[in-house]
Amino acid sequence: xxxxxxxxxxxxxxxxxxxxxxxxxxxxxxxxxxxxxxxxxxxxxxxxxxxxxxxxxxxxxxxxxxxxxxxxxxxxxxxxxxxxxxxxxxxxxxxxxxxxxxxxxxxxxxxxxxxxxxxxxxxxxxxxxxxxxxxxxxxxxxxxxxxxxxxxxxxxxxxxxxxxxxxxxxxxxxxxxxxxxxxxxxxxxxxxxxxxxxxxxxxxxxxxxxxxxxxxxxxxxxxxxxxxxxxxxxxxxxxxxxxxxxxxxxxxxxxxxxxxxxxxxxxxxxxxxxxxxxxxxxxxxxxxxxxxxxxxxxxxxxxxxxxxxxxxxxxxxxxxxxxxxxxxxxxxxxxxxxxxxxxxxxxxxxxxxxxxxxxxxxxxxxxxxxxxxxxxxxxxxxxxxxxxxxxxxxxxxxxxxxxx
Amino acid sequence: xxxxxxxxxxxxxxxxxxxxxxxxxxxxxxxxxxxxxxxxxxxxxxxxxxxxxxxxxxxxxxxxxxxxxxxxxxxxxxxxxxxxxxxxxxxxxxxxxxxxxxxxxxxxxxxxxxxxxxxxxxxxxxxxxxxxxxxxxxxxxxxxxxxxxxxxxxxxxxxxxxxxxxxxxxxxxxxxxxxxxxxxxxxxxxxxxxxxxxxxxxxxxxxxxxxxxxxxxxxxxxxxxxxxxxxxxxxxxxxxxxxxxxxxxxxxxxxxxxxxxxxxxxxxxxxxxxxxxxxxxxxxxxxxxxxxxxxxxxxxxxxxxxxxxxxxxxxxxxxxxxxxxxxxxxxxxxxxxxxxxxxxxxxxxxxxxxxxxxxxxxxxxxxxxxxxxxxxxxxxxxxxxxxxxxxxxxxxxxxxxxxx
Numbered sequence: 001x002x003x004x005x006x007x008x009x010x011x012x013x014x015x016x017x018x019x020x021x022x023x024x025x026x027x028x029x030x031x032x033x034x035x036x037x038x039x040x041x042x043x044x045x046x047x048x049x050x051x052x053x054x055x056x057x058x059x060x061x062x063x064x065x066x067x068x069x070x071x072x073x074x075x076x077x078x079x080x081x082x083x084x085x086x087x088x089x090x091x092x093x094x095x096x097x098x099x100x101x102x103x104x105x106x107x108x109x110x111x112x113x114x115x116x117x118x119x120x121x122x123x124x125x126x127x128x129x130x131x132x133x134x135x136x137x138x139x140x141x142x143x144x145x146x147x148x149x150x151x152x153x154x155x156x157x158x159x160x161x162x163x164x165x166x167x168x169x170x171x172x173x174x175x176x177x178x179x180x181x182x183x184x185x186x187x188x189x190x191x192x193x194x195x196x197x198x199x200x201x202x203x204x205x206x207x208x209x210x211x212x213x214x215x216x217x218x219x220x221x222x223x224x225x226x227x228x229x230x231x232x233x234x235x236x237x238x239x240x241x242x243x244x245x246x247x248x249x250x251x252x253x254x255x256x257x258x259x260x261x262x263x264x265x266x267x268x269x270x271x272x273x274x275x276x277x278x279x280x281x282x283x284x285x286x287x288x289x290x291x292x293x294x295x296x297x298x299x300x301x302x303x304x305x306x307x308x309x310x311x312x313x314x315x316x317x318x319x320x321x322x323x324x325x326x327x328x329x330x331x332x333x334x335x336x337x338x339x340x341x342x343x344x345x346x347x348x349x350x351x352x353x354x355x356x357x358x359x360x361x362x363x364x365x366x367x368x369x370x371x372x373x374x375x376x377x378x379x380x381x382x383x384x385x386x387x388x389x390x391x392x393x394x395x396x397x398x399x400x401x402x403x404x
Numbered sequence: 405x406x407x408x409x410x411x412x413x414x415x416x417x418x419x420x421x422x423x424x425x426x427x428x429x430x431x432x433x434x435x436x437x438x439x440x441x442x443x444x445x446x447x448x449x450x451x452x453x454x455x456x457x458x459x460x461x462x463x464x465x466x467x468x469x470x471x472x473x474x475x476x477x478x479x480x481x482x483x484x485x486x487x488x489x490x491x492x493x494x495x496x497x498x499x500x501x502x503x504x505x506x507x508x509x510x511x512x513x514x515x516x517x518x519x520x521x522x523x524x525x526x527x528x529x530x531x532x533x534x535x536x537x538x539x540x541x542x543x544x545x546x547x548x549x550x551x552x553x554x555x556x557x558x559x560x561x562x563x564x565x566x567x568x569x570x571x572x573x574x575x576x577x578x579x580x581x582x583x584x585x586x587x588x589x590x591x592x593x594x595x596x597x598x599x600x601x602x603x604x605x606x607x608x609x610x611x612x613x614x615x616x617x618x619x620x621x622x623x624x625x626x627x628x629x630x631x632x633x634x635x636x637x638x639x640x641x642x643x644x645x646x647x648x649x650x651x652x653x654x655x656x657x658x659x660x661x662x663x664x665x666x667x668x669x670x671x672x673x674x675x676x677x678x679x680x681x682x683x684x685x686x687x688x689x690x691x692x693x694x695x696x697x698x699x700x701x702x703x704x705x706x707x708x709x710x711x712x713x714x715x716x717x718x719x720x721x722x723x724x725x726x727x728x729x730x731x732x733x734x735x736x737x738x739x740x741x742x743x744x745x746x747x748x749x750x751x752x753x754x755x756x757x758x759x760x761x762x763x764x765x766x767x768x769x770x771x772x773x774x775x776x777x778x779x780x781x782x783x784x785x786x787x788x789x790x791x792x793x794x795x796x797x798x799x800x801x802x803x804x805x806x807x808x
Binding site: 011018117137278292 | 457
């Protein structure tokens with residue numbers, strides 16, 4: 001008789017955003033006249049840039065003729081895209097990353113979930129708390145996290161690195177030594193980040209203790225401060241201890257287009273085993289390449305027109321971030337983030353849990369945000385709003401919150 | 405100090421098609437004047453059907469405007485596509501499969517590789533031999549296959565079900581009882597299949613012994629015989645023992661477009677645990693939906709125009725299959741497949757291994773095929789040719805082989 005992977009049964013409840021969707025649907029059904037504004041899930045709202053649309057139409061046309069039709073893509077990505085990435089995201093920033101260290105995928109969520117597969121079962125993971133839930137959940141499924149303490153919302157074998165007002169949202173080296181360190185910087189959900197110098201300390205730490213940093217740079221396009229690194233490879237020594245995950249979802253609005261990539265440097269080795277070769281094998285065995293049309297769209301992100309258009313798109317969202325941040329501050333809230341990331345992280349009013357504030361905001365302002373506790377135990381008492389709405393909706397939401 | 409997943413180190417050499425590519429590149433470099441015809445990797449060559457191109461352009465245009473822009477897709481697939489699949493692939497064939505039993509993905513290779521994750525580590529797998537290598541390789545990575553005997557090309561903990569001339573390529577119930585049974589029917593690489601009545605025996609067997617059948621129906625569009633099932637759910641009792649993998653790669657030419665789906669019936673339960681819920685959780689945690697544009701392309705596959713155009717496309721490839729089959733038979737080869745699948749499986753001439761014949765064909769006819777031994781030990785002494793070339797190339801290849 002077959003048996004299931006029992007680790008799945010350990011996962012508490014369902015995924016954060018499913019719960020939010022259920023609550024919003026219930027409210028919406030009960031109050032059909034209320035216009036709900038969604039600043040919850042980190043999904044973009046602005047259309048794809050014209051340069052990207054043009055590239056996609058061109059690629060679709062190529063697929064219509066035998067001479068230009070493309071079948072299976074190279075598992076690791078088309079050279080035209082890997083070259084554009086290596087040049088623009090790395091070499092232009094002084095990071096010596098080669099095309100063959102870049103693995104194109106269908107998005108950073110897949111890579112975030114899958115990357116743990118190339119590591120041993122008994123590796124110990126460390127995560128910032130709060131953080132994007134996929135890191136922990138994918139390790140739960142793999143049986144790496146021990147038992148769950150429902151009251152504390154914590155796993156026995158996960159090393160949590162609290163990031164709260166108390167430490168200015170800067171993770172500290174944990175007491176126990178981790179094997180894998182997930183760092184999402186700028187952070188989702190707090191919208192905060194650390195300086196290049198602070199990141200260098202993490203790289204040095206990882207090299208010293210023999211840990212791998214899994215560096216999620218999904219929000220790097222939103223960095224506005226000079227002393228913040230866009231890539232972990234801006235730090236010396238990162239190529240021997242860090243894997244970087246990148247997304248096109250937020251810098252180019254690809255949440256529904258699906259494209260990302262992972263950098264695994266050739267210098268990253270466990271003994272004489274190359275992690276670059278392991279990830280190539282994983283990709284080659286369980287993945288068949290991102291769609292040709294989507295990879296051409298990705299290439300257009302790096303074109304001159306694409307870059308100019310996307311700079312405007314990022315500025316549009318960051319103007320929303322500024323409005324939310326200033327609006328909420330003016331209304332007396334304590335707020336963080338919004339400077340190097342499209343997320344605003346606010347302290348809930350005294351005595352309210354994250355979910356209490358979710359209900360309060362939904363019912364009284366008809367605004368949907370995300371309860372901080374959904375991102376980890378140290379997120380309790382905080383709340384996330386995203387800057388990815390339209391300018392009009394963002395302004396309206398802030399007005400409603402101010403008038404509460 | 406972190407450790408790697410040691411199971412990766414057990415994988416012998418690199419992936420079959422990489423080896424072929426290396427040999428072909430070496431030959432091509434040494435013989436730049438020779439025109440090589442590739443009937444090796446199962447990749448399509450005909451352009452996307454006009455109805456699909458039209459749907460993709462339409463979807464790209466939608467992404468260009470805020471009113472019609474689509475961000476994150478539902479993890480499990482858009483309703484418009486899941487409905488079209490449930491109606492056309494299942495209910496129209498008398499199979500009672502609901503929309504919520506269908507999980508849209510970026511292709512059957514991903515699903516083939518990932519599906520093992522929801523099962524326990526110590527489950528025993530059974531595979532047809534020869535077969536698509538991903539089933540075994542993904543289980544190797546998960547640590548389910550024991551040790552590798554390089555001389556025999558076999559894993560100690562995998563149950564091999566030989567499919568050769570001796571048993572007319574019909575897998576027999578194994579002596580040891582498996583937990584997971586991978587069946588790819590029509591089979592890749594042999595191009596052979598079994599009747600609906602024979603499949604019913606497998607379903608009955610799985611229900612009897614408590615095994616799950618992972619049924620890969622990637623080639624169902626090529627079935628021409630009435631007594632062959634297009635879906636495992638045509639068999640009574642399949643909903644309590646079978647998961648079905650489907651691909652758009654071969655029926656609609658989507659190898660470079662990337663779309664597939666997996667059916668996990670709600671009745672499939674291990675005790676009181678629903679495998680449908682487990683797969684939904686896996687999808688929700690490690691996958692972010694197939695691209696909107698690609699899902700609209702998938703929907704067009706089921707439109708009236710799409711169906712008519714794709715019927716012609718399948719007929720085009722099956723005419724190639726007929727030409728290869730008859731041409732090789734006429735040249736004295738013993739050939740199989742090509743009736744319900746776009747693959748021709750030939751017995752290599754006496755005394756030649758599969759790789760000997762690969763080299764012989766490459767050097768003398770400049771035709772690339774796939775060595776049968778690459779698909780499992782019982783593939784030794786066989787060779788695969790695909791019908792996915794152009795008619796012109798297929799004809800030329802057969803002429804060259806005839807003239808050897």
